[in-house]
Amino acid sequence: MQDVAAAAGVSLGTVSNVLNHPAKVSPATAQRVREAIAQLGFVRNDAARSLASGSNSSIGMVLADIENSLFIDMVHGAQEAARATGSKLLLANTACDMTLQDEYLDLFDESRVTGMLLAPMQDSTAGIARVRAHGRQIVLLNFAPKRGTCCAVLVNNEQVGYLAARHLIETGRTRLAFVAAHDDYQPVRDRRLGVRAAVEEAGGRVVLEEIAAAGLTTADGHLAGQGLARRALEELPDGLVVVTDELANGIIHELHTVAGVRVPEQVAVVGCENNRTAGSAAVPLTAVDMPGRMMGQEAMRLLMDEVEAGERHRHATVVLEPELVVRASAPN
Incomplete structure (x- = not known):
């Protein structure tokens, strides 16, 4: 900064103001300082500045x-x-x-x-x-x-799970499954509680199966979907709440595209994030939006x-x- 001040013919305080409080310096002087900075290749040492100020x-x-x-x-x-x-x-x-x-x-x-x-x-x-x-x-x-x-x-992640399950129930689905992994993750646990609450609210007319996936990614969804596809059609849930959209998209691919199980006619699927892949899946995904x-x-x-x-x-x-x-x- 001293070198810049000397090259621009200004004080050290003026250089500091150009860098930190440019409104305090006249446009002509500020331009002269910036030209000196460019000519000398000066880069402010932010680490030193942070050390001095504490942040x-x-x-x-x-x-x-x-x-x-x-x-x-x-x-x-x-x-x-x-x-x-x-x-x-x-x-x-x-x-x-x-x-x-x-x-x-x-x-x-x-x-x-x-x-x-x-x-x-x-x-x-x-x-x-x-x-x-x-x-x-x-x-x-x-x-x-x-x-x-x-x-x-x-x-409200409990509400995320609740909205997903309630939508399936309101559209006539009676055999639901919640597909998830990593119950040690707080959002996963909360969404599970919401799904259970919606099923309990529906009374005995709706049953819930809880399916453990290997993880939360699309690849894990493929594995979960392959497992579901091996079931007889009458043993499949007619509605799936899937804890992440990536997991849901993998499941839909294996059921709908590979195994020929019609989504949503035979199995409806709802995701819990509404991420950027939701609308571009093979079957665009109904999902609960996280803002x-x-x-x-x-x-x-x-x-x-x-x-x-x-x-x-x-x-x-x-x-x-x-x-x-x-x-x-x-x-x-």
Whole structure:
């Protein structure tokens, strides 16, 4: 910065203002400083700046699974809200690996980000406590924290399962199955509870089978679909609630395209996310919509409120309600 100041014929404070508070500098002077920066190839040392100030203008966002478009929608919403505050979003994907998640939380902590957004699939209380002890604010997405731990933005995942099952019941399906994996994931457990509640509400006229898949991906859906396809037609459920859309699309492919089981006439299928693959499947998927973009926006709002409020802050949880999107796999 001293070299830039000398080359531009200005004070060190003027260079600092051009970089941090450009409105304080006349356009002609600012242009002269920028030309000196370009000529000298100067790049600001943000690490040193962060060390001096204790934070920077970046927000760290740690996601469980960037291959799932729900998380991508969260990123878009968070990025839009971050830009509106003059902040930059740094992104990390953990692939549902808790060790990797902790490494990224520590990396963002060491980088002195202003705060963090975390969208996990498992209990992350220890990691949250560690970074908060260092003065880093953190907000959870799609996972309910322990009371008093931090702010959170949730979708009512019990309602997700309930809406999916109720739709099948209202359209005349009486033999339902819930296909899921990873019951250690909070959203999966909550969706299962919602499905059970809808079946219980229907009384004895609806039965529920719970099918364990190997995982939550499209490949796991192919395996689950192959298992279902080996059954006699009369032994198949007539309605499936599938915990992720990728899993649902794999099942539909094996039943409808490979085995010739007609979807939705013989087996109707409802997914639980409405991700970007839902409408482009071989049979477009009816799904319960998770408002990911709004979740990202709300999480960033909560984070910035906490940063500004400091010790006056009180943790809050925002719960967003899901909506059913009806397509060909389970029409009205």
